[in-house]
């Protein structure tokens with residue numbers, strides 16, 4: 001434990017955590033989790049007993065690394081140069097961590113991830129990829145995710161145009177569960193391969209399964225070494241390890257006890273080389289704990305500020321690699337001095353990411369036990385999907401769609417919400433006026449996730465945090481719907497949601513059937529309806545939401561909002 005945790009500052013919470021660990025030891029919680037005893041969480045095994053295979057996947061899957069590596073070699077021999085992975089949430093976040101952390105090894109395939117339905121984003125991928133040398137991964141556990149299916153239909157049709165029908169299917173592979181309806185589609189369209197994943201684990205617990213390992217091997221990551229590192233961590237978390245030295249027991253108890261004591265904002269400070277781990281752990285914690293009016297809010301994108309900008313609702317988690325220049329170490333010390341609880345985990349090298357995947361999965365399962373929730377389901381995600389499907393149906397039938405009445409139109413912005421104001425800036429101020437420390441502000445941006453927008457949205461977060469002393473998060477739609485979307489609708493309801501939408505400059509059709517350009521719905525319509533579906537889902541759930549629609553440049557609109565707050 002000491003090697004793993006560089007520093008632990010629990011302030012006056014040490015006794016609370018010691019007690020929680022003692023209680024857990026007496027109730028043999030780690031033993032029961034490893035024995036896959038569903039009663040740890042609920043009295044009903046539904047969506048628990050068939051969701052625990054991640055506990056051993058790093059061992060079980062070692063037999064399959066050879067097959068995965070052989071497949072990658074086959075692709076390299078055939079001259080493939082790049083891979084476009086199409087998937088949402090648990091089917092794409094771990095591959096993104098591997099790509100952003102390890103980069104691409106010489107001679108291996110470059111990996112791009114597509115998890116945005118923004119037409120501009122899809123167009124830029126289409127322009128950049130070389131059809132001859134690109135492999136497409138359709139990655140979906142359920143086989144029913146609308147974004148993933150739409151990406152498949154679009155890129156397959158695109159490839160038929162470029163290479164012909166006989167060639168197109170050879171450029172596609174599928175990663176899915178054995179029961180998925182996509183298996184038949186893969187056969188129909190002559191995909192080159194289908195990897196069937198272990199169905200007994202959820203997407204956010206799948207980093208060490210086919211969903212993570214196949215793309216990792218493609219960029220030249222040594223997947224056997226990854227699994228070894230995960231197994232090292234598994235050993236450290238066995239039930240025979242005293243609970244106080246068991247990192248998963250400790251972390252799980254820490255996350256949950258802090259949340260129960262109003263420190264429910266798990267704020268990650270990650271060094272740039274492992275920054276993307278934040279996006280993965282965000283889905284894991286938010287989707288696993290944000291339900292039954294409870295939840296831990298992962299804060300993964302905020303810049304590190306001075307102590308005065310933080311309320312006493314935080315737990316800070318610092319993660320770094322040895323010898324990384326920690327320019328912000330002084331700021332961390334100030335946080336400790338100001339009374340904030342801070343822990344610092346140190347990874348030996350990039351391959352330790354695999355150990356961290358396992359550690360946080362088990363810690364989240366432990367936290368779920370302490371919070372008395374089922375950490376393996378996502379009961380509220382379906383709500384916005386359902387409303388979006390209804391809107392799409394109406395639109396396809398040519399029926400009118402219910403849209404909220406615009407409140408204000410000014411400065412190329414249209415504002416929607418249940419407040420009274422004369423201009424967008426006043427609307428934002430009025431909207432946020434009841435927001436107080438302990439709440440959080442979530443920016444939900446259904447826009448092209450390019451660098452310029454990202455910088456501005458992060459700036460908006462900083463300004464909001466510093467003005468209101470609240471935790472802030474930012475997520476791109478529809479990506480966040482598969483990550484933090486569950487928490488937004490399932491937690492206690494103290495979030496303030498700022499939805500940002502934009503007028504697409506281009507549009508791209510979603511083929512009704514793969515292979516033909518006939519199309520009823522475009523990506524532009526889909527992203528609009530996804531935003532609308534979630535807007536209504538949040539409203540129905542009595543959440544506080546405002547929408548700013550940018551008629552022109554998103555960057556100009558966001559910049560105006562930032563200035564109005566300063």
Ligand SMILES: O=P(O)(O)OC[C@H]1O[C@H](O)[C@H](O)[C@@H](O)[C@@H]1O
Pocket residue numbers: 088089090091139140141142143144145148203204287378381481482483
């Ligand atoms: O892998 P898929 O079945 O396509 O699912 C992708 C994502 O969809 C849903 O929104 C779930 O809430 C996520 O947990 C999941 O990761």
